[in-house]
Amino acid sequence: xxxxxxxxxxxxxxxxxxxxxxxxxxxxxxxxxxxxxxxxxxxxxxxxxxxxxxxxxxxxxxxxxxxxxxxxxxxxxxxxxxxxxxxxxxxxxxxxxxxxxxxxxxxxxxxxxxxxxxxxxxxxxxxxxxxxxxxxxxxxxxxxx
Numbered sequence: 001x002x003x004x005x006x007x008x009x010x011x012x013x014x015x016x017x018x019x020x021x022x023x024x025x026x027x028x029x030x031x032x033x034x035x036x037x038x039x040x041x042x043x044x045x046x047x048x049x050x051x052x053x054x055x056x057x058x059x060x061x062x063x064x065x066x067x068x069x070x071x072x073x074x075x076x077x078x079x080x081x082x083x084x085x086x087x088x089x090x091x092x093x094x095x096x097x098x099x100x101x102x103x104x105x106x107x108x109x110x111x112x113x114x115x116x117x118x119x120x121x122x123x124x125x126x127x128x129x130x131x132x133x134x135x136x137x138x139x140x141x142x143x144x145x
Contacts, residue, residue, distance in 0.1 A: 021069075034064055
């Protein structure tokens with residue numbers, strides 16, 4: 001089972017989702033964390049952030065995994081760095097790239113599929129998860145708020 005919470009930026013999706021996930025003891029996947037981890041990787045690399053093609057190519061090569069409710073980037077737990085000032089200052093630039101949005105959606109779908117196969121529930125947050133059907137378009141139930 002996959003539970004998706006939809007809503008515009010800044011409405012508390014992640015806050016509510018983390019509380020619900022903790023109470024239900026389910027995996028919490030947040031697309032914002034994916035963008036932040038990719039931004040962190042880019043800032044630590046020598047990739048030219050002005051070259052959209054280089055940024056997309058680099059991001060496609062990054063391994064993102066959730067373990068024990070922590071996001072791992074290429075095997076390293078980066079959860080404590082996702083809200084560093086330098087990441088916050090640059091994440092919007094990355095998330096504005098359409099190909100990166102598609103990549104994050106693809107990764108979210110992949111994590112959701114893994115969760116469904118294992119029968120472990122997951123809770124996802126992302127803007128337009130439900131209304132635009134971008135992440136889990138085959139979900140049997142969809143309810144917007």
